[in-house]
Amino acid sequence: MPRQRTLKGLGRSTRRGLSRALEPPRLRSTAAVFTTMSALAATSLLSAPSVAEPFSTEPCALQRTGAHHSEGVDTWNAAYPRPTRALNAVMVFLSFPDSTPLTTPAELTADHFPVTSEFFRRTSYGRFTLTAHAMRQWVRMPRPSTAYRIQRDWSASLRSLYLRDALRAADDQVDFSRYDIVYFVADPDAPGVDSDATKVVNLDAPLRADGADIRRVVTVFERHPPDRLVLAHETGHVFDLPDLYHRPADGKGDWDTYVGDWDMMGSQFGLAPDLFGWHKWKLGWLQPRQVVCVQRPTRLTLEPLGAGPGVPVPGAAGAPAFGLGDGTKLAVVRTGPDSALAFEVRDPVGNDSMACRAGVLVYRVRSTTESGRGPVEVIDAHPHTQACWEDSVYPPLADAPVSLGESFTVPGDGVRVEVEDRSASGTWTVTITPGVTG
Incomplete structure (x- = not known):
């Protein structure tokens, strides 16, 4: 989850990269089976055990540890998709009964793509392709936006309710088994939406839909236009990359003392945001x-x-x-x-x-x-x-x-x-x- 103080408060040009919407493939419907789940924010530990895949035996390769998003590189944490192949993401656009959207799904898609996929193409030297399949219409949530009390430090129970409602509402239009990544994109102008709540949610018990387990979801509450590279930052968490910013205990002070401009996982506004x-x-x-x-x-x-x-x-x-x-x-x-x-x-x-x-x-x-x-x-x-x-x-x-x-x-x-x-x-x-x- 990117820090928001600098993003909102300094008046700095964001140099946003916008482009046209990607054409989605046909999305089909199947029934979803839900399990009881508790949602953990991207800064929490997953309780499910992960399988280690051998990665490197270099003497300088640090061992992966139990730290959340450990920087060890001796093995790959198989609980996360490894971006060494083409991955497909679905963008589901959520509207609410208490607000009429002022934007279209096509406009919100263009806020994030192809800028996000182009960032990953460059940083991976063409070794990784991220393809977004965006819905063309809004999916109506069953409750007002204010009912979920969306905020940065969101309660697990309300966040869980939001995800269950979103998955149920979209299930007759999306085959979730076809996608590696799920982006739930909320109407940015709904009264209960808070852009600080954009984050990756790791699921202690996965959601089950279309015969597939959904273990993490990117919840997007960004304004239009959004913060620069925000979706690339959140997608980095999907690939087991840590937050590199420093969040002051009182929410005040500087957030960028660890890495400054030098990696997108520190700041999506950095002048040199390529991944380390x-x-x-x-x-x-x-x-x-x-x-x-x-x-x-x-x-x-x-x-x-x-x-x-x-x-x-x-x-x-x-x-x-x-x-x-x-x-x-x-x-x-x-x-x-x-x-x-x-x-x-x-x-x-x-x-x-x-x-x-x-x-x-x-x-x-x-x-x-x-x-x-x-x-x-x-x-x-x-x-x-x-x-x-x-x-x-x-x-x-x-x-x-x-x-x-x-x-x-x-x-x-x-x-x-x-x-x-x-x-x-x-x-x-x-x-x-x-x-x-x-």
Whole structure:
């Protein structure tokens, strides 16, 4: 669930990407069988056991733990769909007896697609395709919008009632067994709708419809037009990615102190919202040969994280270069049983086209830290300066990368990175040295 303080309160341009509605396939009807269920927010633990699928045996691959949305990458949590194949999502549009919609399903579809699917196409280097099948008409809910008391910290019983009503209302029009992801999109102008309640709901006991178990649902309450990349953020939770923002206990203060602009799971308004290389490794979008485990002083060439087939990359002379995408993207230094340092090049390419600064970004990953409590923290190579204060969600981290010609030793870990060169083709030469003292 993305934080809402910055989204609503700073008056920053959202640079929303809108496009036309996708044509849905024919949706058919079958009966739904409901089980008793309790809904858990995306920040809660699933009670059902998950099956581990082997993923990586790299010495730097942290072990997946019981932490919700653990950043471990040694196995894949089979309770979640792994986005290494084409997945289909259904968008169901819900209206209420106490409001007449001012928008159409086609307009709301265009709020989120194809911008969401294009984001995932770029961040996965074309290895993952998300296709949205949108209903063309509203589905009428049986109760007024105000009856559900929709809000950010929603009661489990009312959220459960909302989901049961939505599934019953849509069942004669949708075959839910055909879809990997369900988006329930509420009329944004209904009086009881609160955009802060947009989130992924994990189901302690799955809903049963059309012979299929529905274990999680994305409930969308966004305004029209919506927050930038909000659906991509929520879909990231469907793929077991954690929240990377910091939610102050009193709801006040800054939410972006952990990662700033540098990953969409922190802020969908970030200037460089591409997923961290660690997340691309976790999701299976980086091949083993593209990740280097550094255990001794190592000089290596890194490609910009956003570079993929057909994506122009700025070369050293400023002219765009092409042809990158299959080289090394991520370097990792293991720092403990459940922690590691990650190094990757962030350049203004692909999803990072508006990045404030280019260079080698350094961040710490912890596999035992819960979603929303800082499982990833960007390390600021320029702690006494800030940048892009008019546009960055957190200017102190906007200039965090180690720039060309600089060296930086990570405080407390004694790992030094030297950024030596940037080639005409857009690759960066770096030396990483563990165990530096003094």
